[in-house]
Each structure stands twice: as C-alpha cells, then as structure tokens.
Amino acid sequence: MDEELQTEVRQFLEDHLRGCGACQGALEDFRKLKAVASGLPPYSASPYFLTRLKANLETQPETNGEVAAIEAKLLVPIIGLLVLALALLFSFTGKETSEGYLFYSTAQQTVVEEQLLQRQVPFSKDEVLVLVVSDHRGEE
C-alpha cells in the first residue's frame, strides 16, 4: 500500500491476501482511507503570509550567520575546557602551610594517609603535604 515493503515480504502478503477475505477487506478500507486523506485540501494561507514573514524577520535581532557559525564551532571546545578546568580544580585540594599554599591531589592524600596509619607515624597533615610536594620536586 505504501510501496515500502521489501520484495519477499510483499510477495508473502500478496500470497496471503489471495486467500483471506478479511485482510482483503482491511486493505481495501485502508486504501480508501488513504485516498480520502491524500485528497484533503491544502491549507490556504493568507496571501500576505510571506510579506508578513519578511516584516517579522526584519524585527528579529541581527543574525550574523558567519559569526554565529564560528561561535557555535568554538562553543563546544570552550565548554570542554571549562569543564576540564573545573574537574581539575575539584580533584585537587589545597592547604596553607609554612611553605606557602600547596596543592595535592586527593588520591595522593589518601595514599599518604594510609601509609601513615600503617606506620603509625604521628605526622601532622602539613608535614605530610610538605613531604608530598618535596617528593614531587625530587621527581622533577
């Protein structure tokens, strides 16, 4: 009916329809329904539709296609960078120490804290931070 069936399915249905009165009736009804639907008159818009549209568009804020397209292209990487920066900021935490403001990752903090617990070393957090930072400086 819609001319969209694959050949095998179409063949199968045609075979079935030859021997099934109920399905033949249904198909006939659907075809009539489609004929009525496709014959519905199109909407008759106002003859001034396009003139009105033009006036409408002139009142819209200036749409600079090229600039907007560039903006759209830049928007994704900018948002990506912002998200990355925020993620970094939240995954690192800082602490004011005698050596200044030190940053360390939460993962490093956990490892060091676990080691301290195992060894039962009574280091303060600031001292641990200094150790972590100096360890990093050693790597560099």
Place this chain on the structure above:
Amino acid sequence: MEEDARLVRRFVGGDHGAFDELAKRHYQRICNILHHTLGRSADIDDLAQEVLVKAYQALPHYRGEAAFSTWIFRIAVNVCLDELRQQKRRRIFSFSRVKEPEEGQLELEEKLPGGRRPDSEMEQKEVAEFLQKVMKKLPEKNRIVFTLRDIEGFSYSEIAGILQCSIGTVKSRLFYARVKLRQYLRPYLDESEIQE
C-alpha cells in the same frame, strides 16, 4: 532550482535574502502539517510564522546532518506539540466543563453529517471534513505520523528523520492511526466508491 543546501550556505555566509527563498519553498507544507495536526482550533498562519522565525534564528546553528526540509519540518512538528500542550493546559484551566469523549467513541454531533449513513449523495468534501474531525480523536503522535504519511506523502524514512525515531516506530504509529480511523469511517468506507 537552487538546492536548499546551497541557499543555506548563502544565508550562513551573510546573504539573508536566501532565507526568503527557503521560506517560499517550504511554507505551504509547514502550514499543511500544522493545519492537519491541529485542526481549526489554532491560528495556523501565526504558528507557521513562528516556525519560520525559529528556523531563521536557528539556521546559523544548523549543522546539515539532516536535509534542510527535514530540519524545518521537525521545527514545525515541535511547534505543533507545544501548541497541543498549551491547548491541553488551557482546557484544564478553563471554567467551562467540556466532556472529553472516550477514545473510539464519537459525540453525537460528530457522527456523519445529517446523522445519516453515508451514501452516494455524500460529497467527498463532507467525508474529508469528517476525517479531519475524527483525526482529533487520535493521540497526537499517531495523528502527526498519519498527517505526514497519508496526507503529506512523506516516506517512512523522512518521517523517522523528522520525528527522530525509528522506522519501526513510524510504522506502528501509522498502523494504529489507520486502524482507529478505519473504525470511525467504517460506514462510509463500506458504502462508498472512493477512487484510489
């Protein structure tokens, strides 16, 4: 005739006149989709203007993943759905208590014209009007698919692109719509000799 894609490129490049040509090309179908989906309860001219203004504003962000026609008809369908939602809301807050007919059940005044069985005297126009009336009984998703396929003649894949769903979904929604409409129009379909 210049391709839609080329007109879009011209528009994006700063030639705003290209949009006039795009609008001229597609506005009739946009109006038809709105009209057949929403019926007479909406101001189709206003809504079609809204569709085209939205398209104009969004066109610089159109990435060309779908054909321009698919993209703009998608905007039309979204405007349809918004309007249907607003109509529902207006009905809820309305003071008049309108009884919603059960699905599959027609109100007396919505029976075939004159309360008679359809016969050869019945004009095709009357049946067409009756069909438009009973289409309102369909759930909106089915009504939209029926409009796009059986009235506007889009292919399954075009409809799937417009509605952003699978072809299987299109088929099942269309089948449901046809079955329901067949029930409503059965007396007419049984008697008439519609030319296919």
